[in-house]
Amino acid sequence: MITTDEITEIRWHARGGQGAVTAAKMLAEMSLVKDMFFQAFPEYGPERMGAPIQCFNRLSKHKISTYCGVNYPQIVVVVDHTLLEVVDITTGLPEDGIVLINSHENPSETRKRINLEGRKLYTIDATNISMESLGRFMPNIPMLGALLSITELLSKEEAAGYLKESFEKKFPQKVVDSNITALERAFEEVKGE
Template sequence: MAQMLEIRWHGRGGQGSKTASILLGKVCSEAGKYIQAFPEYGPERMGAPVIAYNRISDERITVHCQIETPDLVVVLDSTLIGAIDVVEGLKEDGKIIINTDLEPEKMKEKIGFNGELYTIDANKISEEELGRAFPNTPLLGAVVKVTSLFTEDEFVKLIRKEFEKKFAHKPEVIDGNINCIRRAFQEVKSE
Protein backbone atom coordinates (compact mmCIF):
# COMPACT_ATOMS: atom_id res chain seq x y z
CA MET A 1 0.00 0.00 0.00
CA ALA A 2 1.69 3.17 -1.20
CA GLN A 3 -0.54 5.60 0.65
CA MET A 4 -3.06 5.72 3.43
CA LEU A 5 -6.49 4.22 2.70
CA GLU A 6 -9.34 6.19 4.28
CA ILE A 7 -12.80 4.64 4.57
CA ARG A 8 -16.05 6.20 5.77
CA TRP A 9 -18.90 3.89 6.81
CA HIS A 10 -22.53 5.15 6.81
CA GLY A 11 -25.16 3.12 8.62
CA ARG A 12 -27.84 3.23 11.25
CA GLY A 13 -27.42 2.36 14.90
CA GLY A 14 -27.56 -1.42 15.31
CA GLN A 15 -26.41 -2.32 11.77
CA GLY A 16 -22.77 -2.76 12.73
CA SER A 17 -20.90 0.06 10.99
CA LYS A 18 -18.84 0.69 14.13
CA THR A 19 -18.22 -3.04 14.60
CA ALA A 20 -17.20 -3.46 10.95
CA SER A 21 -14.70 -0.60 11.14
CA ILE A 22 -13.21 -1.99 14.35
CA LEU A 23 -12.99 -5.55 12.97
CA LEU A 24 -11.32 -4.30 9.79
CA GLY A 25 -8.89 -2.32 11.92
CA LYS A 26 -8.05 -5.32 14.10
CA VAL A 27 -7.42 -7.55 11.09
CA CYS A 28 -5.22 -4.94 9.40
CA SER A 29 -3.30 -4.38 12.65
CA GLU A 30 -2.78 -8.13 12.99
CA ALA A 31 -1.33 -8.07 9.47
CA GLY A 32 1.20 -5.42 10.52
CA LYS A 33 -0.50 -2.30 9.21
CA TYR A 34 -1.02 0.94 11.10
CA ILE A 35 -4.71 1.60 11.66
CA GLN A 36 -7.35 3.85 13.10
CA ALA A 37 -10.93 2.70 13.59
CA PHE A 38 -13.44 4.98 15.27
CA PRO A 39 -17.13 5.96 15.21
CA GLU A 40 -18.88 9.30 15.20
CA TYR A 41 -22.41 9.59 16.43
CA GLY A 42 -24.70 11.82 18.38
CA PRO A 43 -27.28 10.35 20.73
CA GLU A 44 -26.85 6.59 20.61
CA ARG A 45 -30.17 5.17 19.50
CA MET A 46 -31.16 2.23 17.43
CA GLY A 47 -31.82 3.36 13.86
CA ALA A 48 -30.13 6.77 14.15
CA PRO A 49 -27.51 7.60 11.50
CA VAL A 50 -24.00 6.51 12.48
CA ILE A 51 -20.67 7.16 10.80
CA ALA A 52 -17.51 5.14 11.40
CA TYR A 53 -14.04 5.53 9.96
CA ASN A 54 -10.92 3.55 9.11
CA ARG A 55 -7.45 4.69 8.26
CA ILE A 56 -5.10 1.96 7.08
CA SER A 57 -1.44 2.51 6.19
CA ASP A 58 1.94 0.83 6.00
CA GLU A 59 3.39 3.89 7.70
CA ARG A 60 2.63 5.53 11.04
CA ILE A 61 -0.60 7.59 10.98
CA THR A 62 -0.14 11.03 12.47
CA VAL A 63 -3.50 12.63 11.65
CA HIS A 64 -6.26 12.33 14.26
CA CYS A 65 -9.55 13.73 12.98
CA GLN A 66 -12.64 12.79 11.01
CA ILE A 67 -12.11 11.66 7.45
CA GLU A 68 -13.35 14.37 5.13
CA THR A 69 -12.00 13.08 1.80
CA PRO A 70 -12.37 9.29 1.89
CA ASP A 71 -11.03 6.90 -0.72
CA LEU A 72 -13.98 4.60 -0.11
CA VAL A 73 -17.50 5.10 1.23
CA VAL A 74 -19.52 2.14 2.48
CA VAL A 75 -23.30 2.51 2.85
CA LEU A 76 -24.92 -0.13 5.08
CA ASP A 77 -28.45 1.25 4.63
CA SER A 78 -29.49 2.64 1.25
CA THR A 79 -32.35 4.60 2.88
CA LEU A 80 -29.65 7.02 4.07
CA ILE A 81 -29.11 8.08 0.46
CA GLY A 82 -30.93 11.35 0.01
CA ALA A 83 -31.14 11.95 3.75
CA ILE A 84 -27.35 12.24 3.95
CA ASP A 85 -24.89 13.19 1.22
CA VAL A 86 -22.97 9.91 1.35
CA VAL A 87 -20.59 10.96 -1.44
CA GLU A 88 -19.66 14.27 0.22
CA GLY A 89 -15.90 14.76 0.03
CA LEU A 90 -15.30 11.45 -1.76
CA LYS A 91 -12.04 11.70 -3.70
CA GLU A 92 -12.35 12.12 -7.45
CA ASP A 93 -11.08 8.57 -7.96
CA GLY A 94 -12.95 7.32 -4.89
CA LYS A 95 -15.21 4.27 -4.72
CA ILE A 96 -18.55 3.61 -3.07
CA ILE A 97 -20.11 0.31 -1.97
CA ILE A 98 -23.85 0.26 -1.29
CA ASN A 99 -25.93 -2.42 0.42
CA THR A 100 -28.87 -2.74 -2.00
CA ASP A 101 -30.59 -5.24 -4.23
CA LEU A 102 -30.36 -2.75 -7.12
CA GLU A 103 -27.78 -3.06 -9.88
CA PRO A 104 -24.85 -0.60 -9.85
CA GLU A 105 -26.17 1.27 -12.91
CA LYS A 106 -29.50 1.96 -11.15
CA MET A 107 -27.76 3.21 -8.01
CA LYS A 108 -25.50 5.49 -10.07
CA GLU A 109 -28.60 7.03 -11.64
CA LYS A 110 -30.36 7.30 -8.28
CA ILE A 111 -27.55 9.16 -6.56
CA GLY A 112 -26.11 10.95 -9.59
CA PHE A 113 -22.65 9.48 -9.07
CA ASN A 114 -20.32 8.92 -12.03
CA GLY A 115 -17.44 7.24 -10.22
CA GLU A 116 -16.68 3.64 -9.34
CA LEU A 117 -19.76 2.20 -7.64
CA TYR A 118 -20.37 -1.31 -6.30
CA THR A 119 -23.53 -2.91 -4.98
CA ILE A 120 -24.12 -5.98 -2.87
CA ASP A 121 -27.28 -7.34 -1.29
CA ALA A 122 -25.67 -7.69 2.13
CA ASN A 123 -29.03 -8.01 3.87
CA LYS A 124 -29.99 -11.01 1.77
CA ILE A 125 -26.60 -12.69 2.25
CA SER A 126 -26.68 -12.26 6.03
CA GLU A 127 -30.31 -13.35 6.30
CA GLU A 128 -29.50 -16.54 4.38
CA GLU A 129 -26.28 -17.26 6.28
CA LEU A 130 -27.08 -15.92 9.76
CA GLY A 131 -30.88 -15.86 9.86
CA ARG A 132 -30.97 -12.10 10.38
CA ALA A 133 -29.97 -8.93 8.52
CA PHE A 134 -26.44 -8.06 9.67
CA PRO A 135 -25.10 -6.20 6.62
CA ASN A 136 -21.74 -5.36 8.17
CA THR A 137 -20.11 -8.76 7.69
CA PRO A 138 -20.85 -9.13 3.95
CA LEU A 139 -19.81 -5.50 3.49
CA LEU A 140 -16.47 -6.26 5.16
CA GLY A 141 -15.89 -8.89 2.50
CA ALA A 142 -16.91 -6.43 -0.22
CA VAL A 143 -14.52 -3.78 1.14
CA VAL A 144 -11.60 -6.19 1.13
CA LYS A 145 -12.44 -7.39 -2.39
CA VAL A 146 -12.83 -3.84 -3.80
CA THR A 147 -9.68 -2.48 -2.11
CA SER A 148 -7.52 -5.60 -2.59
CA LEU A 149 -6.28 -5.22 1.01
CA PHE A 150 -6.03 -9.02 1.23
CA THR A 151 -6.87 -12.04 -0.86
CA GLU A 152 -10.06 -13.81 0.13
CA ASP A 153 -8.18 -16.64 1.86
CA GLU A 154 -5.83 -14.26 3.71
CA PHE A 155 -8.74 -12.22 4.99
CA VAL A 156 -10.79 -15.25 6.02
CA LYS A 157 -7.83 -16.64 7.96
CA LEU A 158 -7.30 -13.34 9.81
CA ILE A 159 -10.98 -12.53 10.45
CA ARG A 160 -11.68 -16.07 11.65
CA LYS A 161 -9.37 -15.40 14.61
CA GLU A 162 -11.40 -12.30 15.51
CA PHE A 163 -14.70 -14.16 15.14
CA GLU A 164 -13.39 -17.01 17.31
CA LYS A 165 -12.69 -14.50 20.09
CA LYS A 166 -16.00 -12.66 19.66
CA PHE A 167 -18.21 -15.74 19.21
CA ALA A 168 -16.33 -18.40 21.21
CA HIS A 169 -19.62 -19.62 22.70
CA LYS A 170 -21.43 -19.69 19.30
CA PRO A 171 -19.34 -21.62 16.74
CA GLU A 172 -22.22 -21.69 14.24
CA VAL A 173 -22.10 -17.88 14.10
CA ILE A 174 -18.40 -18.04 13.17
CA ASP A 175 -19.11 -20.25 10.15
CA GLY A 176 -22.10 -18.11 9.14
CA ASN A 177 -19.99 -14.96 9.20
CA ILE A 178 -17.22 -16.61 7.19
CA ASN A 179 -19.83 -17.72 4.63
CA CYS A 180 -21.07 -14.10 4.44
CA ILE A 181 -17.56 -12.88 3.67
CA ARG A 182 -16.89 -15.55 1.06
CA ARG A 183 -20.22 -14.83 -0.66
CA ALA A 184 -19.47 -11.10 -0.66
CA PHE A 185 -16.26 -11.74 -2.58
CA GLN A 186 -18.35 -13.47 -5.23
CA GLU A 187 -21.49 -11.32 -5.20
CA VAL A 188 -20.26 -7.73 -5.02
CA LYS A 189 -21.12 -6.12 -8.38
CA SER A 190 -19.73 -3.24 -10.37
CA GLU A 191 -21.01 -1.88 -13.65
Template sequence: MGKLVEIRWHGRGGQGAKTASLLLAEVAFNTGKYIQGFPEYGPERMGAPITAYNRISDEPITIHSNIYEPDYVVVVDETLIKSVPVTAGLKEGGAVIVNTAKSPEEIKKELNFNGKVYTIDARKISEETLGAYFPNTPMLAAVVKITGVIPVDVFLNDIEASFKHKFANKPHVVPKNMEAVKRALEEVKGNE
Protein backbone atom coordinates in the same frame (compact mmCIF):
# COMPACT_ATOMS: atom_id res chain seq x y z
CA MET B 1 5.42 7.19 2.66
CA GLY B 2 3.15 4.17 2.40
CA LYS B 3 -0.22 4.66 0.81
CA LEU B 4 -2.81 6.00 3.22
CA VAL B 5 -6.32 4.68 2.60
CA GLU B 6 -9.20 6.66 4.08
CA ILE B 7 -12.67 5.16 4.41
CA ARG B 8 -15.91 6.77 5.57
CA TRP B 9 -18.83 4.67 6.78
CA HIS B 10 -22.45 5.79 6.76
CA GLY B 11 -24.95 3.81 8.76
CA ARG B 12 -27.72 4.12 11.27
CA GLY B 13 -27.33 3.91 15.03
CA GLY B 14 -27.62 0.30 16.14
CA GLN B 15 -26.79 -1.21 12.74
CA GLY B 16 -23.17 -1.74 13.53
CA ALA B 17 -21.39 0.64 11.13
CA LYS B 18 -19.11 1.66 13.98
CA THR B 19 -18.48 -1.98 14.86
CA ALA B 20 -17.79 -2.75 11.20
CA SER B 21 -15.23 0.07 11.03
CA LEU B 22 -13.55 -1.28 14.16
CA LEU B 23 -13.57 -4.80 12.67
CA LEU B 24 -11.90 -3.51 9.51
CA ALA B 25 -9.32 -1.73 11.66
CA GLU B 26 -8.72 -4.96 13.55
CA VAL B 27 -8.19 -7.15 10.48
CA ALA B 28 -5.86 -4.55 8.96
CA PHE B 29 -4.01 -4.28 12.28
CA ASN B 30 -3.59 -8.06 12.35
CA THR B 31 -1.77 -7.94 9.01
CA GLY B 32 0.76 -5.44 10.38
CA LYS B 33 -0.83 -2.17 9.24
CA TYR B 34 -1.13 1.08 11.10
CA ILE B 35 -4.79 1.77 11.67
CA GLN B 36 -7.34 4.21 13.02
CA GLY B 37 -10.98 3.41 13.64
CA PHE B 38 -13.25 6.04 15.12
CA PRO B 39 -16.87 7.12 15.04
CA GLU B 40 -18.18 10.65 14.96
CA TYR B 41 -19.95 10.84 18.29
CA GLY B 42 -23.19 12.55 19.05
CA PRO B 43 -26.17 11.72 21.18
CA GLU B 44 -27.16 8.97 18.73
CA ARG B 45 -30.37 7.13 19.10
CA MET B 46 -31.17 3.90 17.32
CA GLY B 47 -31.81 4.59 13.68
CA ALA B 48 -30.21 8.04 13.48
CA PRO B 49 -27.58 8.53 10.76
CA ILE B 50 -24.06 7.98 12.04
CA THR B 51 -20.62 8.28 10.51
CA ALA B 52 -17.51 6.25 11.27
CA TYR B 53 -14.01 6.41 9.84
CA ASN B 54 -10.97 4.29 9.06
CA ARG B 55 -7.43 5.22 8.17
CA ILE B 56 -5.16 2.37 7.12
CA SER B 57 -1.50 2.78 6.20
CA ASP B 58 1.89 1.10 6.12
CA GLU B 59 3.31 4.07 8.03
CA PRO B 60 2.35 5.52 11.41
CA ILE B 61 -0.73 7.78 11.14
CA THR B 62 -0.62 11.10 12.99
CA ILE B 63 -3.54 12.96 11.44
CA HIS B 64 -6.50 13.15 13.83
CA SER B 65 -9.20 15.05 11.96
CA ASN B 66 -12.35 13.57 10.50
CA ILE B 67 -12.15 12.39 6.88
CA TYR B 68 -13.43 14.86 4.30
CA GLU B 69 -11.94 13.40 1.12
CA PRO B 70 -12.21 9.64 1.52
CA ASP B 71 -10.85 7.07 -0.90
CA TYR B 72 -13.89 4.90 -0.22
CA VAL B 73 -17.36 5.42 1.14
CA VAL B 74 -19.35 2.55 2.61
CA VAL B 75 -23.12 2.89 2.95
CA VAL B 76 -24.54 0.29 5.32
CA ASP B 77 -28.12 1.54 4.96
CA GLU B 78 -29.22 2.50 1.45
CA THR B 79 -32.08 4.68 2.74
CA LEU B 80 -29.40 7.17 3.79
CA ILE B 81 -28.68 7.95 0.15
CA LYS B 82 -31.76 10.14 0.09
CA SER B 83 -30.91 12.17 3.21
CA VAL B 84 -27.12 12.21 3.58
CA PRO B 85 -24.64 13.46 0.95
CA VAL B 86 -22.70 10.21 1.19
CA THR B 87 -20.41 10.84 -1.78
CA ALA B 88 -19.33 14.30 -0.53
CA GLY B 89 -15.60 14.79 -1.02
CA LEU B 90 -15.11 11.27 -2.38
CA LYS B 91 -11.79 11.24 -4.25
CA GLU B 92 -11.73 10.91 -7.99
CA GLY B 93 -10.89 7.28 -8.59
CA GLY B 94 -12.47 6.40 -5.27
CA ALA B 95 -15.51 4.20 -4.91
CA VAL B 96 -18.75 3.92 -3.00
CA ILE B 97 -19.91 0.54 -1.69
CA VAL B 98 -23.62 0.26 -0.92
CA ASN B 99 -25.58 -2.41 0.90
CA THR B 100 -28.56 -2.88 -1.39
CA ALA B 101 -30.47 -5.35 -3.54
CA LYS B 102 -30.37 -2.85 -6.40
CA SER B 103 -27.86 -2.91 -9.21
CA PRO B 104 -24.83 -0.62 -9.30
CA GLU B 105 -26.41 1.19 -12.28
CA GLU B 106 -29.56 1.99 -10.33
CA ILE B 107 -27.59 3.22 -7.31
CA LYS B 108 -25.30 5.28 -9.50
CA LYS B 109 -28.34 7.06 -10.85
CA GLU B 110 -29.81 7.61 -7.39
CA LEU B 111 -26.50 8.98 -6.14
CA ASN B 112 -26.03 11.14 -9.19
CA PHE B 113 -22.39 10.14 -8.93
CA ASN B 114 -19.93 9.60 -11.78
CA GLY B 115 -17.34 7.46 -10.02
CA LYS B 116 -17.22 3.78 -9.25
CA VAL B 117 -20.20 2.23 -7.52
CA TYR B 118 -20.29 -1.23 -5.99
CA THR B 119 -23.25 -2.98 -4.49
CA ILE B 120 -23.61 -5.90 -2.15
CA ASP B 121 -26.86 -7.41 -0.92
CA ALA B 122 -25.70 -7.95 2.64
CA ARG B 123 -29.26 -8.51 3.83
CA LYS B 124 -29.86 -11.41 1.47
CA ILE B 125 -26.49 -13.01 2.18
CA SER B 126 -26.86 -12.53 5.90
CA GLU B 127 -30.39 -13.90 6.06
CA GLU B 128 -29.58 -16.89 3.87
CA THR B 129 -26.37 -17.87 5.65
CA LEU B 130 -26.84 -16.67 9.21
CA GLY B 131 -30.62 -16.76 9.37
CA ALA B 132 -30.89 -13.14 10.54
CA TYR B 133 -29.92 -9.65 9.45
CA PHE B 134 -26.29 -9.07 10.51
CA PRO B 135 -24.92 -6.92 7.67
CA ASN B 136 -21.46 -6.39 9.20
CA THR B 137 -19.80 -9.61 8.12
CA PRO B 138 -20.74 -9.45 4.42
CA MET B 139 -20.10 -5.67 4.32
CA LEU B 140 -16.65 -6.14 5.81
CA ALA B 141 -15.77 -8.79 3.22
CA ALA B 142 -16.99 -6.57 0.37
CA VAL B 143 -14.99 -3.62 1.68
CA VAL B 144 -11.82 -5.70 1.98
CA LYS B 145 -12.22 -6.92 -1.60
CA ILE B 146 -12.95 -3.53 -3.16
CA THR B 147 -10.45 -1.45 -1.19
CA GLY B 148 -7.69 -4.03 -1.33
CA VAL B 149 -6.35 -2.75 2.00
CA ILE B 150 -5.33 -6.32 2.75
CA PRO B 151 -5.01 -9.38 0.47
CA VAL B 152 -8.18 -11.46 0.35
CA ASP B 153 -6.43 -14.74 1.28
CA VAL B 154 -4.84 -13.10 4.35
CA PHE B 155 -8.24 -11.71 5.27
CA LEU B 156 -9.90 -15.14 4.96
CA ASN B 157 -7.39 -16.75 7.30
CA ASP B 158 -7.58 -13.92 9.81
CA ILE B 159 -11.36 -13.64 9.87
CA GLU B 160 -11.73 -17.41 10.32
CA ALA B 161 -9.39 -17.34 13.30
CA SER B 162 -11.28 -14.38 14.69
CA PHE B 163 -14.66 -16.15 14.29
CA LYS B 164 -13.25 -19.24 15.99
CA HIS B 165 -12.17 -17.08 18.90
CA LYS B 166 -15.36 -15.03 19.02
CA PHE B 167 -17.68 -18.04 18.75
CA ALA B 168 -15.65 -20.42 20.91
CA ASN B 169 -18.87 -21.38 22.69
CA LYS B 170 -20.88 -22.04 19.52
CA PRO B 171 -18.42 -23.36 16.91
CA HIS B 172 -21.28 -24.40 14.60
CA VAL B 173 -21.81 -20.75 13.54
CA VAL B 174 -18.22 -20.38 12.27
CA PRO B 175 -18.82 -22.13 8.90
CA LYS B 176 -22.02 -20.07 8.42
CA ASN B 177 -20.14 -16.84 8.96
CA MET B 178 -17.38 -17.98 6.64
CA GLU B 179 -19.99 -18.76 4.02
CA ALA B 180 -21.35 -15.23 4.40
CA VAL B 181 -17.82 -13.86 3.92
CA LYS B 182 -17.13 -15.97 0.84
CA ARG B 183 -20.47 -15.16 -0.76
CA ALA B 184 -19.91 -11.46 -0.18
CA LEU B 185 -16.48 -11.68 -1.82
CA GLU B 186 -18.12 -13.26 -4.88
CA GLU B 187 -21.33 -11.27 -5.03
CA VAL B 188 -20.11 -7.70 -4.60
CA LYS B 189 -20.41 -6.18 -8.05
CA GLY B 190 -19.39 -2.93 -9.59
CA ASN B 191 -20.08 -0.36 -12.25
CA GLU B 192 -17.07 1.69 -13.19
Protein backbone atom coordinates in the same frame (compact mmCIF):
# COMPACT_ATOMS: atom_id res chain seq x y z
CA MET C 1 -5.65 -1.32 -4.12
CA ILE C 2 -4.24 -0.12 -0.82
CA THR C 3 -0.67 -0.27 -2.00
CA THR C 4 0.31 3.38 -2.14
CA ASP C 5 2.31 5.08 0.56
CA GLU C 6 -0.55 7.49 1.12
CA ILE C 7 -3.14 7.18 3.84
CA THR C 8 -6.42 5.68 2.67
CA GLU C 9 -9.42 7.20 4.43
CA ILE C 10 -12.79 5.44 4.60
CA ARG C 11 -16.16 6.73 5.76
CA TRP C 12 -18.92 4.32 6.74
CA HIS C 13 -22.59 5.36 6.65
CA ALA C 14 -25.00 3.18 8.60
CA ARG C 15 -27.77 3.22 11.17
CA GLY C 16 -27.18 2.60 14.85
CA GLY C 17 -27.25 -1.14 15.54
CA GLN C 18 -26.15 -2.37 12.10
CA GLY C 19 -22.62 -3.17 13.28
CA ALA C 20 -20.74 -0.59 11.21
CA VAL C 21 -18.54 0.51 14.14
CA THR C 22 -17.64 -3.12 14.77
CA ALA C 23 -16.88 -3.62 11.08
CA ALA C 24 -14.59 -0.55 11.06
CA LYS C 25 -12.79 -1.90 14.11
CA MET C 26 -12.44 -5.31 12.48
CA LEU C 27 -11.02 -3.69 9.35
CA ALA C 28 -8.38 -2.05 11.55
CA GLU C 29 -7.55 -5.37 13.21
CA MET C 30 -7.37 -7.12 9.84
CA SER C 31 -4.96 -4.53 8.46
CA LEU C 32 -2.67 -5.45 11.34
CA VAL C 33 -2.42 -8.89 9.73
CA LYS C 34 -0.70 -7.06 6.86
CA ASP C 35 1.53 -5.14 9.30
CA MET C 36 -0.17 -1.89 8.36
CA PHE C 37 -0.93 1.17 10.46
CA PHE C 38 -4.56 2.06 11.04
CA GLN C 39 -7.21 3.96 12.92
CA ALA C 40 -10.88 3.16 13.47
CA PHE C 41 -13.19 5.57 15.23
CA PRO C 42 -16.87 6.39 15.38
CA GLU C 43 -18.45 9.79 15.08
CA TYR C 44 -18.62 10.40 18.81
CA GLY C 45 -21.88 11.19 20.47
CA PRO C 46 -25.06 9.54 21.63
CA GLU C 47 -25.76 6.46 19.56
CA ARG C 48 -29.38 5.52 19.07
CA MET C 49 -30.67 2.38 17.39
CA GLY C 50 -31.77 3.28 13.87
CA ALA C 51 -30.37 6.81 13.77
CA PRO C 52 -27.91 7.62 10.98
CA ILE C 53 -24.30 7.23 12.12
CA GLN C 54 -20.86 7.52 10.58
CA CYS C 55 -17.59 5.89 11.43
CA PHE C 56 -14.15 6.08 9.92
CA ASN C 57 -10.94 4.27 9.07
CA ARG C 58 -7.47 5.39 8.16
CA LEU C 59 -5.12 2.79 6.71
CA SER C 60 -1.50 3.21 5.71
CA LYS C 61 1.74 1.34 5.24
CA HIS C 62 3.40 3.98 7.43
CA LYS C 63 2.79 5.45 10.84
CA ILE C 64 -0.29 7.68 10.85
CA SER C 65 -0.07 10.90 12.80
CA THR C 66 -3.28 12.69 11.84
CA TYR C 67 -5.90 12.36 14.55
CA CYS C 68 -8.63 14.63 13.18
CA GLY C 69 -11.94 13.70 11.61
CA VAL C 70 -12.06 12.29 8.07
CA ASN C 71 -13.39 15.04 5.78
CA TYR C 72 -12.13 13.82 2.40
CA PRO C 73 -12.44 10.02 2.27
CA GLN C 74 -11.30 8.04 -0.76
CA ILE C 75 -13.86 5.33 -0.02
CA VAL C 76 -17.46 5.61 1.20
CA VAL C 77 -19.32 2.54 2.44
CA VAL C 78 -23.12 2.71 2.71
CA VAL C 79 -24.37 -0.10 4.93
CA ASP C 80 -28.06 0.85 4.65
CA HIS C 81 -29.37 2.04 1.27
CA THR C 82 -32.28 3.93 2.85
CA LEU C 83 -29.63 6.44 3.96
CA LEU C 84 -29.12 7.47 0.32
CA GLU C 85 -32.24 9.61 0.60
CA VAL C 86 -31.24 11.08 3.97
CA VAL C 87 -27.50 11.74 3.78
CA ASP C 88 -25.28 13.13 1.03
CA ILE C 89 -22.86 10.25 0.87
CA THR C 90 -20.56 11.96 -1.66
CA THR C 91 -19.57 14.85 0.65
CA GLY C 92 -15.81 15.30 0.35
CA LEU C 93 -15.46 12.27 -1.94
CA PRO C 94 -13.15 13.05 -4.89
CA GLU C 95 -13.97 12.28 -8.53
CA ASP C 96 -11.86 9.13 -8.49
CA GLY C 97 -13.29 8.01 -5.15
CA ILE C 98 -15.01 4.69 -4.51
CA VAL C 99 -18.57 4.09 -3.32
CA LEU C 100 -19.72 0.73 -1.97
CA ILE C 101 -23.45 0.41 -1.38
CA ASN C 102 -25.56 -2.33 0.16
CA SER C 103 -28.10 -2.83 -2.61
CA HIS C 104 -29.80 -5.63 -4.54
CA GLU C 105 -29.46 -3.59 -7.72
CA ASN C 106 -26.64 -3.60 -10.26
CA PRO C 107 -24.20 -0.72 -9.98
CA SER C 108 -25.60 0.89 -13.17
CA GLU C 109 -29.17 0.83 -11.82
CA THR C 110 -28.10 2.33 -8.52
CA ARG C 111 -25.96 4.95 -10.24
CA LYS C 112 -28.96 6.09 -12.28
CA ARG C 113 -31.29 6.13 -9.29
CA ILE C 114 -29.02 8.22 -7.06
CA ASN C 115 -27.60 10.40 -9.85
CA LEU C 116 -24.03 9.52 -8.98
CA GLU C 117 -21.52 11.19 -11.25
CA GLY C 118 -18.00 9.90 -11.70
CA ARG C 119 -16.46 7.72 -8.98
CA LYS C 120 -16.25 3.98 -9.04
CA LEU C 121 -19.42 2.34 -7.77
CA TYR C 122 -19.77 -1.13 -6.27
CA THR C 123 -22.90 -2.82 -4.99
CA ILE C 124 -23.37 -5.88 -2.83
CA ASP C 125 -26.66 -7.35 -1.59
CA ALA C 126 -25.45 -7.55 1.99
CA THR C 127 -29.01 -7.56 3.34
CA ASN C 128 -29.88 -10.70 1.43
CA ILE C 129 -26.59 -12.39 2.25
CA SER C 130 -27.03 -11.70 5.96
CA MET C 131 -30.65 -12.91 5.92
CA GLU C 132 -29.68 -16.14 4.14
CA SER C 133 -26.56 -16.99 6.07
CA LEU C 134 -27.19 -15.43 9.50
CA GLY C 135 -30.95 -15.53 9.47
CA ARG C 136 -31.18 -11.89 10.50
CA PHE C 137 -30.44 -8.39 9.24
CA MET C 138 -26.82 -7.78 10.23
CA PRO C 139 -25.12 -6.49 7.10
CA ASN C 140 -21.74 -5.54 8.61
CA ILE C 141 -19.77 -8.71 7.86
CA PRO C 142 -20.81 -8.95 4.19
CA MET C 143 -20.08 -5.22 3.77
CA LEU C 144 -16.64 -5.78 5.27
CA GLY C 145 -16.08 -8.73 2.94
CA ALA C 146 -17.02 -6.65 -0.10
CA LEU C 147 -14.75 -3.81 1.04
CA LEU C 148 -11.82 -6.18 1.56
CA SER C 149 -12.46 -7.66 -1.87
CA ILE C 150 -12.44 -4.34 -3.75
CA THR C 151 -9.49 -2.91 -1.82
CA GLU C 152 -7.54 -6.19 -2.05
CA LEU C 153 -6.38 -5.57 1.49
CA LEU C 154 -6.80 -9.23 2.44
CA SER C 155 -7.50 -12.27 0.31
CA LYS C 156 -10.69 -14.22 0.89
CA GLU C 157 -8.74 -16.97 2.64
CA GLU C 158 -6.85 -14.53 4.88
CA ALA C 159 -10.06 -12.72 5.82
CA ALA C 160 -11.90 -15.97 6.56
CA GLY C 161 -8.96 -17.21 8.60
CA TYR C 162 -8.89 -14.04 10.65
CA LEU C 163 -12.65 -14.11 11.25
CA LYS C 164 -12.48 -17.74 12.34
CA GLU C 165 -9.74 -17.07 14.84
CA SER C 166 -11.35 -13.92 16.18
CA PHE C 167 -14.95 -15.19 16.40
CA GLU C 168 -14.14 -18.64 17.81
CA LYS C 169 -13.09 -16.96 21.06
CA LYS C 170 -16.47 -15.29 21.45
CA PHE C 171 -19.19 -17.18 19.59
CA PRO C 172 -20.53 -20.74 19.11
CA GLN C 173 -19.35 -22.63 16.01
CA LYS C 174 -22.66 -22.12 14.18
CA VAL C 175 -22.34 -18.33 14.40
CA VAL C 176 -18.69 -18.49 13.33
CA ASP C 177 -19.49 -20.62 10.29
CA SER C 178 -22.45 -18.52 9.14
CA ASN C 179 -20.39 -15.32 9.38
CA ILE C 180 -17.58 -16.89 7.36
CA THR C 181 -20.14 -17.92 4.72
CA ALA C 182 -21.48 -14.36 4.63
CA LEU C 183 -17.97 -12.95 4.31
CA GLU C 184 -16.98 -15.34 1.53
CA ARG C 185 -20.17 -14.77 -0.45
CA ALA C 186 -19.57 -11.01 -0.29
CA PHE C 187 -16.08 -11.49 -1.73
CA GLU C 188 -17.59 -13.26 -4.70
CA GLU C 189 -20.83 -11.34 -5.22
CA VAL C 190 -19.64 -7.73 -5.10
CA LYS C 191 -20.15 -6.01 -8.46
CA GLY C 192 -18.50 -2.86 -9.74
CA GLU C 193 -18.50 -0.47 -12.66
